[in-house]
Amino acid sequence: MIFDISKVFSRIPAILRYLPVTMELVIVSTVFSLILGFLIAVIKIRRIPVLRQLAAFYVSFSRGTPAIVQLYLFFYGFPLIFSLINRHYGTSLPTVAPSMLTALVAFTFSEASYSSETIRAALGSVDRGQMEAALSIGMTQRQAYLRIILPEALVFALPPFGNAFIGQIKNTSLAFTCAVVEMTAGAKLLASHDYRFFESYVSLAIIYWILIIITSHLLSLAEKKLKRDERIVPHDFADRQAA
Amino acid sequence: MILQIDKLRKSFGSNEILKGVSFSIGEGEVLGVIGSSGSGKSTILRCINYLEKPNSGRVRFADRDFDIETAEKQDIRYMRSHTAMVFQQFNLFKYKTALENVMEGLLVVRKQSKKEAECISREILARVGLENRMAYYPRELSGGQQQRVAIARALALDPKLIMLDEPTSALDPEMIGEVLDVIRNVAKSGKTMLIVSHEMNFINDIADHVLFLDGGLIAEEGAPSALFGNPQQERTRLFLRRANIISDYSI
Numbered sequence A: 001m002i003f004d005i006s007k008v009f010s011r012i013p014a015i016l017r018y019l020p021v022t023m024e025l026v027i028v029s030t031v032f033s034l035i036l037g038f039l040i041a042v043i044k045i046r047r048i049p050v051l052r053q054l055a056a057f058y059v060s061f062s063r064g065t066p067a068i069v070q071l072y073l074f075f076y077g078f079p080l081i082f083s084l085i086n087r088h089y090g091t092s093l094p095t096v097a098p099s100m101l102t103a104l105v106a107f108t109f110s111e112a113s114y115s116s117e118t119i120r121a122a123l124g125s126v127d128r129g130q131m132e133a134a135l136s137i138g139m140t141q142r143q144a145y146l147r148i149i150l151p152e153a154l155v156f157a158l159p160p161f162g163n164a165f166i167g168q169i170k171n172t173s174l175a176f177t178c179a180v181v182e183m184t185a186g187a188k189l190l191a192s193h194d195y196r197f198f199e200s201y202v203s204l205a206i207i208y209w210i211l212i213i214i215t216s217h218l219l220s221l222a223e224k225k226l227k228r229d230e231r232i233v234p235h236d237f238a239d240r241q242a243a
Numbered sequence B: 001m002i003l004q005i006d007k008l009r010k011s012f013g014s015n016e017i018l019k020g021v022s023f024s025i026g027e028g029e030v031l032g033v034i035g036s037s038g039s040g041k042s043t044i045l046r047c048i049n050y051l052e053k054p055n056s057g058r059v060r061f062a063d064r065d066f067d068i069e070t071a072e073k074q075d076i077r078y079m080r081s082h083t084a085m086v087f088q089q090f091n092l093f094k095y096k097t098a099l100e101n102v103m104e105g106l107l108v109v110r111k112q113s114k115k116e117a118e119c120i121s122r123e124i125l126a127r128v129g130l131e132n133r134m135a136y137y138p139r140e141l142s143g144g145q146q147q148r149v150a151i152a153r154a155l156a157l158d159p160k161l162i163m164l165d166e167p168t169s170a171l172d173p174e175m176i177g178e179v180l181d182v183i184r185n186v187a188k189s190g191k192t193m194l195i196v197s198h199e200m201n202f203i204n205d206i207a208d209h210v211l212f213l214d215g216g217l218i219a220e221e222g223a224p225s226a227l228f229g230n231p232q233q234e235r236t237r238l239f240l241r242r243a244n245i246i247s248d249y250s251i
């Protein structure tokens, strides 16, 4: 048989066994890239000397090179640096890069440069008057950030964050460069046993596609929820509810 | 005296905006501030609650007395939590309903329970005529309604002083009246107020004392009847004539 459709369906559950690896890559690297991105955004907004130049250099490099190249740099760079350290200090750090960790670090670094720009723009999008109003009623700067500014910035940032998250799901297919077996590598592996490469990749494509459709849907639900003030509810109804 | 400001100075870079402004407000008094655009009216208000950091001067407010140059964090916190401000652009919290806007300070600053805060907020919103708009978001309200919510938000904290910075300047003409009425009622209830406005008739009507700010200093001050009716300084007369008010009195 040239194309075995039944293989496509039977392969799906087999590939799905690698879904947790893909999701771990996506979620962990997204969380850390948000934290790192926030720090970089603060460094830029506060114009902290030295750190600001470092951050600018890093953002420029990270955005100016392909993700796959960055993965290779981390994968082959770590062992080099580790063996240098071992030679100088007599330590015994591993000289083969731990694959999952390397992929997570590399994805975090490549994603954080984008998140930092999004976070900076989002904080900048909040009207200054909101902070002033919060301070003027006696809130502390911290309270104002947590209760007023960040929630407003989040509304602005959610669509770009969502796009980045979806991009990140697809990017994880590059993790094979660090010898991580996630869904794409798994599909290839499975195919190498029965040479059904095309069927395997069709299954893989279907899985990614559905995964991303679900994610987009969840994101747009979240967006609607955040933009509370753009509801379409009859006003007197809303008032009766509040009363 | 609830508030006494001594020799308040403020520069932006090399540009000195306030060159030693002194004034005081008695309890329950309404102080009006007038002056041409750029004369530093907003800056005075914003220095009092430290939205701008003043350069020097002395502040006596309720039982506090401190020098601006050596002001501590607690002084700033005291000023902010015992004054409230109404802004020209309303500055309501965008993703909070009218009710939530008014409750916010009670919950976060006064640490009241949700029930208590809601009860007080409903009462105050009713007082500014918004009993039917509690669950509305700012973008669902007219300018006049938004400004009334902002006044309610300021009132909720029961501040010792309410500062209003041109509260009607951003409003369509047909909405100015409703907001001025609310402010008038607040004044009648005995609240101490510091109000900057271009509505000369309103200031004349509501203020106990008026400052005319010019060139970074108080050029002239007095009771509204004196300041508007019989200004002593040439530049006050010039300003009032430009503001097209003097004709109302000189005839």
Ligand SMILES: Nc1ncnc2c1ncn2[C@@H]1O[C@H](COP(=O)(O)OP(=O)(O)OP(=O)(O)O)[C@@H](O)[C@H]1O
Binding pocket: B012, B017, B035, B036, B037, B038, B039, B040, B041, B042, B043, B044
């Ligand atoms: N953050 C700032 N940085 C630099 N200059 C400022 C700043 N804020 C105000 N100024 C300047 O200070 C001067 C006084 O401003 P202020 O807003 O107090 O005037 P105002 O009397 O309230 O005027 P208006 O009637 O137009 O509101 C203006 O010349 C303004 O350009």
Ligand SMILES: [Mg+2]
Binding pocket: B041, B042, B043, B165, B166
């Ligand atoms: Mg002003």
